[in-house]
Amino acid sequence: xxxxxxxxxxxxxxxxxxxxxxxxxxxxxxxxxxxxxxxxxxxxxxxxxxxxxxxxxxxxxxxxxxxxxxxxxxxxxxxxxxxxxxxxxxxxxxxxxxxxxxxxxxxxxxxxxxxxxxxxxxxxxxxxxxxxxxxxxxxxxxxxxxxxxxxxxxxxxxxxxxxxxxxxxxxxxxxxxxxxxxxxxxxxxxxxxxxxxxxxxxxxxxxxxxxxxxxxxxxxxxxxxxxxxxxxxxxxxxxxxxxxxxxxxxxxxxxxxxxxxxxxxxxxxxxxxxxxxxxxxxxxxxxxxxxxxxxxxxxxxxxxxxxxxxxxxxxxxxxxxxxxxxxxxxxxxxxxxxxxxxxxxxxxxxxxxxxxxxxxxxxxxxxxxxxxxxxxxxxxxxxxxxxxxxxxxxxxxxxxxxxxxxxxxxxxxxxxxxxxxxxxxxxxxxxxxxxxxxxxxxxxxxxxxxxxxxxxxxxxxxxxxxxxxxxxxxxxxxxxxxxxxxxxxxxxxxxxxxxxxxxxxxxxxxxxxxxxxxxxxxxxxxxx
Ligand SMILES: *[C@@H]1O[C@H](CO)[C@@H](O)[C@H](O)[C@H]1NC(C)=O
Ligand SMILES: *[C@@H]1O[C@H](CO)[C@@H](O)[C@H](O)[C@H]1NC(C)=O
Numbered sequence: 001x002x003x004x005x006x007x008x009x010x011x012x013x014x015x016x017x018x019x020x021x022x023x024x025x026x027x028x029x030x031x032x033x034x035x036x037x038x039x040x041x042x043x044x045x046x047x048x049x050x051x052x053x054x055x056x057x058x059x060x061x062x063x064x065x066x067x068x069x070x071x072x073x074x075x076x077x078x079x080x081x082x083x084x085x086x087x088x089x090x091x092x093x094x095x096x097x098x099x100x101x102x103x104x105x106x107x108x109x110x111x112x113x114x115x116x117x118x119x120x121x122x123x124x125x126x127x128x129x130x131x132x133x134x135x136x137x138x139x140x141x142x143x144x145x146x147x148x149x150x151x152x153x154x155x156x157x158x159x160x161x162x163x164x165x166x167x168x169x170x171x172x173x174x175x176x177x178x179x180x181x182x183x184x185x186x187x188x189x190x191x192x193x194x195x196x197x198x199x200x201x202x203x204x205x206x207x208x209x210x211x212x213x214x215x216x217x218x219x220x221x222x223x224x225x226x227x228x229x230x231x232x233x234x235x236x237x238x239x240x241x242x243x244x245x246x247x248x249x250x251x252x253x254x255x256x257x258x259x260x261x262x263x264x265x266x267x268x269x270x271x272x273x274x275x276x277x278x279x280x281x282x283x284x285x286x287x288x289x290x291x292x293x294x295x296x297x298x299x300x301x302x303x304x305x306x307x308x309x310x311x312x313x314x315x316x317x318x319x320x321x322x323x324x325x326x327x328x329x330x331x332x333x334x335x336x337x338x339x340x341x342x343x344x345x346x347x348x349x350x351x352x353x354x355x356x357x358x359x360x361x362x363x364x365x366x367x368x369x370x371x372x373x374x375x376x377x378x379x380x381x382x383x384x385x386x387x388x389x390x391x392x393x394x395x396x397x398x399x400x401x402x403x404x405x406x407x408x409x410x411x412x413x414x415x416x417x418x419x420x421x422x423x424x425x426x427x428x429x430x431x432x433x434x435x436x437x438x439x440x441x442x443x444x445x446x447x448x449x450x451x452x453x454x455x456x457x458x459x460x461x462x463x464x465x466x467x468x469x470x471x472x473x474x475x476x477x478x479x480x481x482x483x484x485x486x487x488x489x490x491x492x493x494x495x496x497x498x499x500x501x502x503x504x505x506x507x508x509x510x511x512x513x514x515x516x517x518x519x520x521x522x523x524x525x526x527x528x
Contacts, residue, residue, distance in 0.1 A: 002031045002103075004074065006072070007023070008070065012070050036090050038072060040072065073091050088128045097143050098177055100176070100177055102139070106170035108168060109472075142160075157246045160233050183233060183234070187230065188231035194212060195213070195226065199222045213266060254272075256271065258452055287371070292322070305388075314371060352387075358388060360392055370384060375402075381437075396438055405465065428442060
């Protein structure tokens with residue numbers, strides 16, 4: 001999962017870089033792994049700045065001064081299975097045809113097929129594991145087919161139709177064509193969010209923005225905004241002409257990823273007409289009903305305590321519905337950053353304990369209901385339950401706003417391998433015993449869907465809960481995903497060891513991925 005952003009301002013003498021930077025601050029929660037901005041002016045040169053880390057660290061004042069132009073796109077990367085090297089920070093760039101740069105939020109599920117096509121048919125070199133690099137190259141190859149020195153909106157829309165015919169998965173994208181304008185498009189299932197907005201200047205000209213969440217549009221005064229529809233694309237040209245929208249592919253089942261509402265999006269965002277905050281309130285109502293059905297007469301709750309931060313909204317409503325006091329039992333340390341591990345030292349405190357501190361006064365002698373947004377591996381929940389007990393809790397009930405996560409998330413939220421999920425092959429009692437709680441209470445899937453459902457949207461992507469993915473997947477896709485994830489984990493460990501001054505590991509070397517032969521089909525048979 002990532003954050004994407006695109007801006008075109010009418011005044012060609014203005015630079016958009018600072019606006020992209022400010023916008024990135026509103027989307028930082030969508031990805032802290034890497035950040036990038038590419039800008040361009042009427043003359044068609046791209047200026048870029050990207051790297052690993054948070055937006056405020058990557059976009060320094062001196063680097064920003066070099067980002068010239070009245071249009072630009074931005075990307076904030078969430079660590080996904082395929083990527084963590086600095087070379088994979090987005091936006092991606094291809095020089096041919098015309099110069100294209102692209103930011104992608106989502107994940108493609110037919111990457112093997114696409115890799116093969118790019119290599120064997122259109123002979124494009126792919127240098128990373130990122131499916132976003134596949135996406136931009138497929139689009140470039142489609143545009144190439146027109147064999148024109150200059151393209152128009154019609155060509156771009158047709159190339160997008162061709163692209164969407166080939167790629168399968170989740171994608172919300174903003175792309176920029178050098179000297180031309182910005183393009184936004186969304187997959188035919190609308191799995192990942194993308195919004196379009198307009199802002200009217202004093203003298204009547206209009207600025208345009210594309211963004212992953214409505215908060216950015218609101219904050220920047222793009223008051224007229226709407227969601228890009230599934231399978232729809234928009235082109236905003238540099239000359240200030242009225243943007244053109246087109247349904248480039250027939251929409252399929254509209255199924256936004258329900259995880260946006262459960263956990264990912266900011267509460268003050270409205271995605272596809274659904275307020276994230278309101279949906280979380282409703283999750284609290286439904287969860288309270290489930291809790292009342294699940295607890296026996298002698299299982300009495302004295303206090304409801306949220307696991308900060310996402311679960312606060314639902315936990316509060318849950319306490320109101322249950323008519324049980326709500327207390328902030330855990331205080332979050334806002335300033336935790338990375339840990340420094342000296343070579344002769346093990347990491348002593350768990351990351352949960354570095355982030356959260358329990359207040360004895362709120363736990364002492366009470367039966368507590370802890371409310372969290374979801375339970376993934378169960379390691380965090382286990383630590384939190386232990387902290388509640390150490391703080392003096394009598395009984396600890398653990399409630400999750402989301403149903404048990406039993407399957408991989410394949411559309412860009414890299415949760416964990418299936419076997420690492422605490423919900424994998426375990427029922428609720430077994431999960432309770434793993435995390436050390438007296439009882440675990442999960443939201444029912446039907447209830448969760450009811451909390452987010454609106455007239456236009458009856459279905460959601462809920463594959464993490466039931467294993468049924470809206471786009472279907474390639475054979476072996478999950479195994480491939482897990483292989484890449486394991487490999488990235490190894491790389492991270494190498495790098496961590498590099499940082500701890502282990503002289504056996506060469507920093508330069510570990511950025512290379514030795515197991516992957518990137519030219520998979522071009523391994524020596526030159527005569528064919
Ligand atoms: C609006 O103002 C900008 C400068 O602020 C100028 O470049 C542009 O030409 C103006 N447009 C109109 C329609 O007056
Ligand atoms: C592409 O266009 C150029 C110039 O118009 C032409 O010479 C060339 O033959 C075309 N190539 C293809 C494959 O059509």
